[in-house]
Amino acid sequence: MSPLSTQATPPFAGPKPSLPREYGEQMPHTPLRPMWFCRADGRQWPCAEARLRLRAEFADNLPGLAIYLAGMQYEATRDLYHLNPHDGPSPRELFDRFVAWGPFRKPAVAPREGFGSS
Template identity: 70%
Template sequence: MWFCRVDGQPWPCGEARLLLVTEFRDNVPGLTIYLAGLMYEAMRDLYQLNPHDGPEPEELYARFIGWAACRLTAERAP
């Protein structure tokens, strides 16, 4: 279902996001590629579980990739 094992929130939860940003601090393209791959896996899994009422593509983008671009841009601002 793509929920965090620690807090039960949709993955990537707040803590996972902080850890990912820290881990990929010097590799923004790597983080984006990693998250895009996970988004693809989640899409496949979530649509198999519920093919008629799965999440919208925009929701999955915001959940897996959109937050990273905003956060990394904000951290690098002067």
């Protein structure tokens, strides 16, 4: 372990993941911390259902969704590396899991020139 990592103070706790909200008696699709699995279906959070619900909840505030997802990625990184600092997920895996599916991603393939024009 480097001297810098032992001298740095740990970051403060960030926002609590309370979204997406649930309506009804179902188990909410919120993360179970510190493992970051979905409370409802046991998959890695955000699961497919949580992603759909988050998109619907933030339909009128896409920048807010991007900020929320980045905050959750930060919190998950903190928790997951605290649990297992030597074999945790890579930064790319966490980005893909939390942020890449969000509203401001670039398309996987660039559109062709002249596509759709007559």
